[in-house]
Every structure is written in C-alpha cells, then in structure tokens.
Amino acid sequence: MKMKTLEDVFQDELFDVYDAEQRLIKALPEMAKQATDPKLAEALRSHLRETEGQLQRLEQVFKILGVKAQKEKCEAMKGLIEEAEQLMKHTAEGAVRDAAMISAAQKVEHYEIASYGTLVALATTLGHTEAADILHETLKEEKNADSMLSMLAEDHVNDNAMRQAA
Amino acid sequence: MKMKTLEDVFQDELFDVYDAEQRLIKALPEMAKQATDPKLAEALRSHLRETEGQLQRLEQVFKILGVKAQKEKCEAMKGLIEEAEQLMKHTAEGAVRDAAMISAAQKVEHYEIASYGTLVALATTLGHTEAADILHETLKEEKNADSMLSMLAEDHVNDNAMRQAA
Numbered sequence: 001m002k003m004k005t006l007e008d009v010f011q012d013e014l015f016d017v018y019d020a021e022q023r024l025i026k027a028l029p030e031m032a033k034q035a036t037d038p039k040l041a042e043a044l045r046s047h048l049r050e051t052e053g054q055l056q057r058l059e060q061v062f063k064i065l066g067v068k069a070q071k072e073k074c075e076a077m078k079g080l081i082e083e084a085e086q087l088m089k090h091t092a093e094g095a096v097r098d099a100a101m102i103s104a105a106q107k108v109e110h111y112e113i114a115s116y117g118t119l120v121a122l123a124t125t126l127g128h129t130e131a132a133d134i135l136h137e138t139l140k141e142e143k144n145a146d147s148m149l150s151m152l153a154e155d156h157v158n159d160n161a162m163r164q165a166a
Numbered sequence: 167m168k169m170k171t172l173e174d175v176f177q178d179e180l181f182d183v184y185d186a187e188q189r190l191i192k193a194l195p196e197m198a199k200q201a202t203d204p205k206l207a208e209a210l211r212s213h214l215r216e217t218e219g220q221l222q223r224l225e226q227v228f229k230i231l232g233v234k235a236q237k238e239k240c241e242a243m244k245g246l247i248e249e250a251e252q253l254m255k256h257t258a259e260g261a262v263r264d265a266a267m268i269s270a271a272q273k274v275e276h277y278e279i280a281s282y283g284t285l286v287a288l289a290t291t292l293g294h295t296e297a298a299d300i301l302h303e304t305l306k307e308e309k310n311a312d313s314m315l316s317m318l319a320e321d322h323v324n325d326n327a328m329r330q331a332a
Binding site: 002004006012080083091096103114118146150154158 | 167168169170171172174175178179182240241242243244245246248249252253256257258262265266268269272273275276277279280281283284287288291292312316319320324325327328330332
C-alpha cells in the first residue's frame with residue numbers, strides 16, 4: 001500500500017502517534033510507581049492524565065477529518081518504552097533511577113514533540129485549520145512536559161543522584 | 167548488572183548514543199539517495215558528515231573519561247530507523263516521500279537532542295567540564311539540523327508534496 005499524497009502521509013503520522021500515545025498510557029503508571037522523588041512521581045502521573053487528553057484530541061481530529069483510526073504499530077515508541085523499562089530494571093532504586101527515568105521520559109517527549117511538530121506543519125499546509133489548532137495544543141503540552149523534566153533534573157534530582165552511595 | 171551511580175547512568179547513556187550514531191551513519195546514505203529535493207539530499211549528506219564528526223567526539227569523551235566504549239544496542243534508534251525505512255518504502259517517490267522523510271529525520275534528531283541534552287546535564291553535575299563542552303557542541307549541531315529540516319519542509323517541500331498528483 002503506497003502513500004501517494006501528503007494527506008496520506010498526514011493520516012499515517014496520525015495513526016502512528018495514536019498508537020504511540022496508547023503505548024505511553026500503558027507505560028506511565030509503572031514509571032510513576034518506580035519514581036522515588038515525589039515531584040517526579042507527580043509529574044509522571046500528571047503527564048499520564050495529559051496523555052489521556054491528547055488521545056481524545058486525536059480522536060477529535062479523526063472525527064473532523066472523517067477518518068477511522070487505523071491500527072498501526074509505532075516501532076519507535078515501542079523501542080523507547082523498552083529502553084525506559086530496561087533502564088528502570090538496571091538502575092539502583094532512588095535518585096539514580098529517577099535521573100535515568102527522566103532521561104528516558106525526555107526521549108519519549110522529544111519523539112512526541114517531533115511527531116506533533118510535523119503534524120501541525122502538515123495540517124497547516126493541507127488547510128486542516130481546526131485540526132492544526134488542536135494538534136498545536138498537544139505540541140505545547142509536550143514541550144512543557146519536557147521542560148518540567150529538565151527543571152526537575154537540574155533543580156535537585158541529578159544532585160541527589162550524585163550523592164547516592166554506590 | 168545494576169547501575170549504582172550517576173556516573174554509571176552517564177556512561178550507559180554515552181554507550182547508547184554511540185550505538186545510535188553508528189546506526190545513523192549506516193542509514194543516512196540511503197535516505198539521501200531517496201530524496202528528490204536537491205536541498206534535502208544535500209542536508210542529509212551534510213548531516214552524515216556531521217554525524218561522523220559527532221562519533222569522533224564521543225570517542226574523544228571516552229578517552230577523557232578513560233573508559234572503553236561498550237557495545238550496547240540502542241533499541242530506540244533501531245525503531246526510528248525502521249520507521250524511516252518503512253516510510254520510504256511505502257511513499258510515492260518525489261516530494262511526498264521527501265516530506266515523509268523529513269518527518270522521520272526530525273524524529274531521529276529529536277532523539278539525539280534528548281540524549282545529548284541529558285548527557286550535557288549529567289556531565290555538568292558530575293564535574294566532567296571538558297566532556298560537557300564537547301557534548302554541547304554536538305547538541306547545538308543536532309538542534310540546527312532539526313531547524314534546517316523544519317525550514318525545508320515549511321519553505322517548499324510540503325507545498326510541493328501537496329501539489330504532487332495522486
């Protein structure tokens with residue numbers, strides 16, 4: 001099945017991120033549970049709620065476009081979550097694991113920043129103005145989530161991790 | 167094997183991105199070959215040369231730290247490159263494929279932006295000042311590469327793709 005038009009590419013990207021968000025919704029609760037730092041745990045729980053809203057926004061976009069969400073496996077998010085799980089498993093509990101988890105979570109955020117950045121650009125070119133606005137809301141949230149994680153790392157998590165005894 | 171210290175996490179992240187860069191060096195020539203737009207092809211070729219330099223910078227960092235690069239499989243970059251290959255295979259040649267390829271390449275760039283962002287933060291916390299400066303050089307290059315791709319998409323590639331007949 002070839003994608004022949006920019007509209008096809010746009011929809012394919014939507015289906016990809018729709019799968020990515022669903023995978024993330026499954027992965028975030030365990031990450032929040034493994035976090036020791038209360039602010040990190042709260043940031044991850046709050047991002048879970050945000051992600052559920054982002055999934056609904058995608059469904060809203062499908063409705064506007066009049067398309068049915070197609071099942072598509074997001075290989076990249078699968079790999080990103082696998083990496084996060086491996087990191088949690090292989091790091092000592094506490095601030096060291098928290099620091100590693102922030103790193104993994106920021107990779108996930110950046111995947112989504114790239115996806116929604118592309119989606120907003122494509123929706124705009126294609127004249128899907130309402131969809132572009134909705135997708136832009138999510139893009140802003142993803143960028144904020146990434147900044148919040150940087151802030152936590154730089155504020156105290158990395159320092160705490162450095163002090164954690166081997 | 168547990169990572170017990172922040173230094174362990176830092177080195178693990180270095181080994182991960184070292185594998186990621188090597189995978190990217192193998193994938194970029196085919197992407198450049200598949201690009202129709204001459205500016206996109208040139209941007210991908212130029213990023214290949216840049217990536218080779220980034221690999222050397224990592225080797226420089228290993229030398230400074232006195233560690234030997236360990237073989238580690240970067241699952242996320244594996245997934246990202248798989249996605250890029252699938253996209254190229256499943257899109258019609260020309261501007262539509264170019265637009266899809268920009269999307270895939272920006273996901274790769276964002277993975278690296280997240281990785282080097284973490285690496286700079288960890289190197290700074292750990293007092294590896296020289297390594298932090300070297301890694302920061304790469305971080306700047308990755309951000310520039312991402313901006314360049316956005317610029318190409320918004321300047322003409324997406325418009326050309328929209329005009330491409332189905």
